[in-house]
Amino acid sequence: xxxxxxxxxxYFLLSLSLYSCGQRPHEDIDYIGKDTKTIxxxxxxxxxxxxxxxxxxxxxxxxAGNDSVIIGQIDKINYSDNKFYVLDGKTxxxxxxxxxxxxxxxxxxxxxxxxxxxxxxDFDVDDANQxxxxxxxxKRKLIVFSGKDGRPLEEKPLFDFTVNKFALDNNGKxxxxxxxxxxxxxSRDNWYxxxxxxxxxxxxxxxxxxxxxxxxxxxxxxxxxxxKERISYLPPFSGTIFGLNDDHTLSARYVxxxxxxxxxxxxxxxxxxxxxxxxxxxxxxxxDENNCIKFLNYxxxxxxxxxxxxxxxxxxxxxIYDKNKDSSTLLLSTLQNNYLNLGQPTAVCxxxxxxxxxxxxFLDKKKIKxxxxxxxxxxxxxxxxxxxxxxxxxxxxxF
Numbered sequence: 001x002x003x004x005x006x007x008x009x010x011y012f013l014l015s016l017s018l019y020s021c022g023q024r025p026h027e028d029i030d031y032i033g034k035d036t037k038t039i040x041x042x043x044x045x046x047x048x049x050x051x052x053x054x055x056x057x058x059x060x061x062x063x064a065g066n067d068s069v070i071i072g073q074i075d076k077i078n079y080s081d082n083k084f085y086v087l088d089g090k091t092x093x094x095x096x097x098x099x100x101x102x103x104x105x106x107x108x109x110x111x112x113x114x115x116x117x118x119x120x121x122d123f124d125v126d127d128a129n130q131x132x133x134x135x136x137x138x139k140r141k142l143i144v145f146s147g148k149d150g151r152p153l154e155e156k157p158l159f160d161f162t163v164n165k166f167a168l169d170n171n172g173k174x175x176x177x178x179x180x181x182x183x184x185x186x187s188r189d190n191w192y193x194x195x196x197x198x199x200x201x202x203x204x205x206x207x208x209x210x211x212x213x214x215x216x217x218x219x220x221x222x223x224x225x226x227x228k229e230r231i232s233y234l235p236p237f238s239g240t241i242f243g244l245n246d247d248h249t250l251s252a253r254y255v256x257x258x259x260x261x262x263x264x265x266x267x268x269x270x271x272x273x274x275x276x277x278x279x280x281x282x283x284x285x286x287x288d289e290n291n292c293i294k295f296l297n298y299x300x301x302x303x304x305x306x307x308x309x310x311x312x313x314x315x316x317x318x319x320i321y322d323k324n325k326d327s328s329t330l331l332l333s334t335l336q337n338n339y340l341n342l343g344q345p346t347a348v349c350x351x352x353x354x355x356x357x358x359x360x361x362f363l364d365k366k367k368i369k370x371x372x373x374x375x376x377x378x379x380x381x382x383x384x385x386x387x388x389x390x391x392x393x394x395x396x397x398x399f
Contacts (some may be wrong), residue, residue, distance in 0.1 A: 032251045043260040051337035055394040061101045065388035080125040107150045115152035124168045151321035167224045193235045221297040262290040289311035357390040
């Protein structure tokens with residue numbers, strides 16, 4: 001959030017404990033602050049840019065479809081082991097494709113009972129063991145599926161509280177899971193934002209305590225990111241991006257220091273405590289009235305940070321920060337593109353951003369063909385309603 005370190009807002013030094021299998025986890029409420037980079041962002045000093053000046057189209061992948069593979073809304077994409085795992089938010093299926101767009105198999109275990117889920121809140125892939133982990137936040141369980149054909153293999157119960165996002169950390173000899181709590185609707189909740197468990201979901205560590213009098217919490221769409229197996233985290237109501245280290249410590253890696261937006265964090269905290277919003281609309285109205293930052297999404301590649309946010313007076317904006325050049329930050333309000341309507345990036349593939357091109361999006365096929373190879377040009381000849389989306393892989397240029 002603008003102009004304040006996360007420490008100011010969240011560290012109430014709670015003397016709470018989490019319980020799992022009767023064990024008390026380590027009280028890891030502190031974090032390492034050294035080598036933290038501050039990114040100053042003047043939200044009033046933004047510009048528009050031309051799409052071709054910022055990105056180069058590296059590859060376009062047309063996702064194959066048939067009567068049983070119809071993608072309605074892509075909520076998450078995971079690129080792993082030369083495969084694309086696509087979560088359809090309308091069907092709650094995970095469709096798996098190879099790098100050419102050929103359909104391989106799907107995870108579709110909706111229903112009641114063991115090995116079935118109500119909805120997919122998040123998923124991750126274990127390449128080494130060829131497994132797909134699916135988080136059902138409604139039934140509070142984690143289901144493990146085969147990474148070869150999507151068969152259910154194992155079911156793990158979760159906690160007596162809600163977790164919404166997670167990431168696998170299987171760099172070492174044992175697999176651990178990192179859970180995020182940003183999005184819980186439990187007003188009684190006074191726990192922690194970030195949990196680390198072993199493969200049996202016994203809680204080992206927790207960080208970043210918060211308390212909220214609201215009946216909901218707002219967080220970015222993808223608060224957990226993995227880059228070269230390193231996990232980073234942008235909590236709700238925060239302007240600090242944390243990194244989880246190999247020695248089970250937490251680092252404040254980047255502080256987003258906004259200028260030109262609401263800076264009254266003490267006032268905001270007091271307002272929320274004295275007059276807790278009861279609905280999402282009430283809360284959004286408060287943020288708009290005070291011109292506060294609303295984080296919508298963030299993505300991270302090896303060299304870049306992408307932050308997508310909104311304020312009441314400036315609307316939606318996004319910035320691209322070059323991690324290798326401290327002074328290299330590009331703040332944009334619009335990305336001009338008169339032939340291809342891509343919206344915002346959904347995921348990363350190596351050092352490229354993945355955009356989703358819906359078949360009903362505006363396409364000027366004549367103009368786009370001049371930017372593509374002959375092979376990619378043919379993909380647009382019969383692209384229209386009834387087709388699955390395309391994945392467009394874009395490599396950012398220097399800025």
